[in-house]
Amino acid sequence: MTLKLNQSEFEIIRDKEKCISCQVCVRQCSNDVHEYDETEGVILSDSSKCVGCHRCETLCPTGSIKIKKRESEFKSNANWTPEHLKNIYKQAETGGVILTGMGCDKPYPVYWDHILFNASQVTNPSIDPLREPMEIKTFIGRKPDILEIKPVKEAGSDIIKYKNNLEPQLEINIPVLFSAMSYGSISLNAVKSLARAASEFGTFYNTGEGGLHKDLMIYADNTIVQVASGRFGVDKNYLNNGAAVEIKIGQGAKPGIGGHLPGEKVNYDVSTTRMIPEGSDAISPAPHHDIYSIEDLSQLIYALKEATEYKKPVGVKVSAVHNIAPIASGIVRAGADFISIDGFRGGTGAAPQVIRDNVGIPIELALSSVDLRLREEGIRHKVSLIVAGSIRSSSDVIKAIALGADAVYIGTAALVALGCHLCQKCYTGKCNWGIATQDPYLTKRLNPEIGTRRLLNLLNAWSHEIKEMLGGAGINAIESLRGNREHLRGVGLNERELSILGIKHAGEAW
Amino acid sequence: MKKIFIKEEYCIACRLCEIYCQVEHSKSKKILKAFKNEKDILSRVLVEEVGYNSFAIQCRHCEDAPCVEACISGAMQKNKNTGIVTCDENKCVGCWMCIMACPYGVVKRDLSEKKIASKCDLCSDEEYPVCVRNCPNEALQFKDI
Numbered sequence: 001m002t003l004k005l006n007q008s009e010f011e012i013i014r015d016k017e018k019c020i021s022c023q024v025c026v027r028q029c030s031n032d033v034h035e036y037d038e039t040e041g042v043i044l045s046d047s048s049k050c051v052g053c054h055r056c057e058t059l060c061p062t063g064s065i066k067i068k069k070r071e072s073e074f075k076s077n078a079n080w081t082p083e084h085l086k087n088i089y090k091q092a093e094t095g096g097v098i099l100t101g102m103g104c105d106k107p108y109p110v111y112w113d114h115i116l117f118n119a120s121q122v123t124n125p126s127i128d129p130l131r132e133p134m135e136i137k138t139f140i141g142r143k144p145d146i147l148e149i150k151p152v153k154e155a156g157s158d159i160i161k162y163k164n165n166l167e168p169q170l171e172i173n174i175p176v177l178f179s180a181m182s183y184g185s186i187s188l189n190a191v192k193s194l195a196r197a198a199s200e201f202g203t204f205y206n207t208g209e210g211g212l213h214k215d216l217m218i219y220a221d222n223t224i225v226q227v228a229s230g231r232f233g234v235d236k237n238y239l240n241n242g243a244a245v246e247i248k249i250g251q252g253a254k255p256g257i258g259g260h261l262p263g264e265k266v267n268y269d270v271s272t273t274r275m276i277p278e279g280s281d282a283i284s285p286a287p288h289h290d291i292y293s294i295e296d297l298s299q300l301i302y303a304l305k306e307a308t309e310y311k312k313p314v315g316v317k318v319s320a321v322h323n324i325a326p327i328a329s330g331i332v333r334a335g336a337d338f339i340s341i342d343g344f345r346g347g348t349g350a351a352p353q354v355i356r357d358n359v360g361i362p363i364e365l366a367l368s369s370v371d372l373r374l375r376e377e378g379i380r381h382k383v384s385l386i387v388a389g390s391i392r393s394s395s396d397v398i399k400a401i402a403l404g405a406d407a408v409y410i411g412t413a414a415l416v417a418l419g420c421h422l423c424q425k426c427y428t429g430k431c432n433w434g435i436a437t438q439d440p441y442l443t444k445r446l447n448p449e450i451g452t453r454r455l456l457n458l459l460n461a462w463s464h465e466i467k468e469m470l471g472g473a474g475i476n477a478i479e480s481l482r483g484n485r486e487h488l489r490g491v492g493l494n495e496r497e498l499s500i501l502g503i504k505h506a507g508e509a510w
Numbered sequence: 511m512k513k514i515f516i517k518e519e520y521c522i523a524c525r526l527c528e529i530y531c532q533v534e535h536s537k538s539k540k541i542l543k544a545f546k547n548e549k550d551i552l553s554r555v556l557v558e559e560v561g562y563n564s565f566a567i568q569c570r571h572c573e574d575a576p577c578v579e580a581c582i583s584g585a586m587q588k589n590k591n592t593g594i595v596t597c598d599e600n601k602c603v604g605c606w607m608c609i610m611a612c613p614y615g616v617v618k619r620d621l622s623e624k625k626i627a628s629k630c631d632l633c634s635d636e637e638y639p640v641c642v643r644n645c646p647n648e649a650l651q652f653k654d655i
Contacts (some may be wrong), residue, residue: 022545444521
């Protein structure tokens, strides 16, 4: 059938009065939308190829381009939405699974937006973070059951030391880490930006399943190395070139689904970093083939602890799924030092759309239920909780911590700081912003010096905001806020939601 | 003196440097007016491209500038204080000896009015050359040697 429904998602509006035919848009678009017509001396644009990444619009020196949503409407139908129709047209044509990138964009409730933070008035003083000390440093790792201290004399003065040996800890200057994004799924320049920003600020980035590129070894002290089901690039050297190890069981955007980096993206550098042949598909199986139970997980945790001589925290990353609370409990008992929970709105480089949009649960509910469950079982201190899955602002960070998290992972937010416009076409490898691509024409577009600066700015801005919010609530240390649900109130939530979140409704006082 | 340094690994070949150079050296200095009303404004910076490798090059303001040596009319001068090599358009006779002598190929023929040699003047009226200021990826840097 030659009939093709070529309905474009966007429309390119070019103001002819302003366009100077300089061709910047032509040179910048990797989707070949713009074309210079020499005979007429004008630029023609094919809207049907536009993915809405706004690269041309951003770089146009005269502001002559505007990308608009195309307004052509289907007959209005609340059930058969345009998305369902377009997907069926696409699948009827190709017979394939519909791929997409980034996190779930469906209008499920965002609980962060239904939670409000507290502030001090009259009965307790608020604190001005610009004038008084404010601590937002925290530590990731297993804490001792009992803290015993003893006074010792050192260099003539009395100091206090721990009696028992502390488990290895990660020290972070802000409760925000960069989440796992592999070299391969994103460009080396993007990983370099994350690694440099993490090391300059005093936080961590995560290698994802991409192995560790030799240029990144200098950031070892700020690297969390991941061991995922494909075990790409994993050897003793890799494990010991990180500050912590994370076993990846699942990812919020695609729980239960493996990964597939197409062979076209596996160039020489990616292949040596992942330790696989050049041009071969890098397939991460859905499960770890050696993990079928908590006991198996425990074996891997301790194998990794042995390999790193018990000097580094070993954590486990799981997607937020229906039974996350007992799963987390099992992971703590298996010996993990931290658990990363990735909510269903977490991003990805490529996932089947049906999985991304329909599998998993919101991170807010998962976090709260895990925190409450671990407290009930008396094992909350044995593990640190890092939550991920669409942390969009410093207020999301504060709310996550008050709901029981030790820290958060940011992935999408970090990429947005690097220029990502959430066009969701990461899986095509044509990222115009030089992030989700290995094409040398495109990866150059992300200068890691600029990237590092922008990420540092973001972390600085968020840390100021976090301090302001803490100060407003009369708290001077982020650790005093952890799990402190009294500082949260829900708005527009029902009884069930409030009880799962463990918070009162706005208007309810002690 | 301050010079323009090229970081070719970050040049994305958008050619915005050329566009802003043209605007800076137009009569109106307004982008729309310059491109719509003025004809054939030469860019003094040139983006060279081979495959995905590209970089923007402009006059290097050489220590021992061959173009100054070659100039028969004394139009091409190196300012002793600033180190900037400029072509005095009133003196230039359009003999193109500077073009022959330039090892970087960054002197161009400006035929729009009287024949003169056109080259980078480091935008000496501005704090930063416009090509540097408008490079979206900081592939051009203006700093002390």
